[in-house]
Amino acid sequence: ETGVTQTPRHLVMGMTNKKSLKCEQHLGHNAMYWYKQSAKKPLELMFVYNFKEQTENNSVPSRFSPECPNSSHLFLHLHTLQPEDSALYLCASSQTSGGSYEQYFGPGTRLTVT
């Protein structure tokens, strides 16, 4: 276990549904990240939060809405998704001061949009 948990592990949703992905880190890190991993593509950074503040949004469509209530929890709210949004969504955390900045990844949520 890496100290980063994600729920649910699998999610199937229709294009008109609204769902949320949850991530929790137990490492005392200050930064949290959402990544999208599609088949045969490199991981794509979606959002970065540092001390609960969003510091990066990589031109992600508004149908993905992140929320970071505190440094240990991160959510990704989903609505009116498209089939091409089907992918593995990975959460990660890191400490951004005085260390190696290494990111620790959760197990991911496998999302299928029908």
Added chain:
Amino acid sequence: KNQVEQSPQSLIILEGKNCTLQCNYTVSPFSNLRWYKQDTGRGPVSLTIMTFSENTKSNGRYTATLDADTKQSSLHITASQLSDSASYICVVIFMGNNRLAFGKGNQVVVIP
């Protein structure tokens, strides 16, 4: 064009054999290079971390090398085991802003 290119894309090897995975990158300057192992249905887990001044780093049967002059890294797996079946991802970290550049991964399948 991706800043981190990995080869081969996929590889099948017999249990007990060795293999070497390649990573070429264009990120410059960079602070460190990492190899991650990602089992099917899991998140990536760090195997090795090398700074730009290091040439080699080992973690059990995994040995990573780095040539900063040619911008190449390799990951060597010795005496492969069935549990080595996974995707191995090369990640280069930009110096200064600590952004990560990911390769697509090398998919390794170890067969008995």
